[in-house]
Amino acid sequence: KNQVEQSPQSLIILEGKNCTLQCNYTVSPFSNLRWYKQDTGRGPVSLTIMTFSENTKSNGRYTATLDADTKQSSLHITASQLSDSASYICVVSDQAGTALIFGKGTTLSVSS
């Protein structure tokens, strides 16, 4: 069964600190993996898209990694800001691109 598991479920960090969110998947065949940021009461916004051939992709202070062999991805946030407080969702697409499997998300709270 295709699944996407995210950890931790929630995380609280101090402003300025770094953090790493994890995403493990069992989707096969695999096409791409996406990280989204969802602010409360808003729609998700794309952060990165990675295909199986990509290991690392950055978007400002966000860096995503992908290990297609172990089927793991991480999202690293550097020098966190209060505005980083949100839910981060990992979404994996199968090779046909017809199925999008959503993780349950990690809720990040950045405090001052």
Next chain:
Amino acid sequence: GAVVSQHPSRVICKSGTSVKIECRSLDFQATTMFWYRQFPKQSLMLMATSNEGSKATYEQGVEKDKFLINHASLTLSTLTVTSAHPEDSSFYICSARDRGQGLSPLHFGNGTRLTVT
């Protein structure tokens, strides 16, 4: 960048009435749009896939007669919650994929908060 507009952002309706939610792609054509439901502190649950000019594909457990989807053009899909009940209260989100880009990100609307009283 690509924008998906969802309207209304909030709606309160009485039990038994119907509510229509619109999802528009503003600067790109979307042959496929997706409708999701999200409960508090939960991730998005795909309800249905809407294809322009054809019938929507519903996920298992989603009543197609209750959640009517119409995708009449390449820029507009609508979700109508018919005979709404309090248990239909939720956050509904649409997304669209730019058909012109093979590996384009999904563009999400900002959601509609439905409250049925």
